[in-house]
Amino acid sequence: MVNNDSCCIAKILKVIEILQNNTSNDCCDEGCDKPFLGPTLNCICYNTRPITLYTRSGDLFTANYTNNNIELTSNVFRVERVDDCCCKLRILAFDADTQSYTATNSFITVNLKCMCAVACLSDLALENIC
Numbered sequence: 001m002v003n004n005d006s007c008c009i010a011k012i013l014k015v016i017e018i019l020q021n022n023t024s025n026d027c028c029d030e031g032c033d034k035p036f037l038g039p040t041l042n043c044i045c046y047n048t049r050p051i052t053l054y055t056r057s058g059d060l061f062t063a064n065y066t067n068n069n070i071e072l073t074s075n076v077f078r079v080e081r082v083d084d085c086c087c088k089l090r091i092l093a094f095d096a097d098t099q100s101y102t103a104t105n106s107f108i109t110v111n112l113k114c115m116c117a118v119a120c121l122s123d124l125a126l127e128n129i130c
Helices: 008-021
Strands: 051-055 063-067 070-074 077-083 086-095 100-111 115-120
Touching: 008 051, 008 077, 008 115, 051 077, 063 086, 063 100, 070 086, 077 100
Parallel strands: none
Antiparallel strands: 051 115, 063 070, 077 086, 086 100
């Protein structure tokens, strides 16, 4: 068993995992049974906090994935599961047409002890994530 006290990035990513797993599709609901307090500011149900990771040498961490038989690279990920200092990440692809990210069906597992920094991007509403 790994001591998570020495793996602060894992703690941050675990919080992100919990937030993403607790998102609701009911963010446009009104009435007594809406699942949150306060006014409805918009009807966008965010379900992803995309991240970038940096290695010990300060380099932006990247991963390869394939789309329509074309090999591509991304440096933006969605946290899927954190287990001790290992993290399963979904690779996100940048769509130049919409200027936003889309979920791929490509995943990687990362040893967080090899990472030195994490940066969070603006929350997104991604489709086709299960």
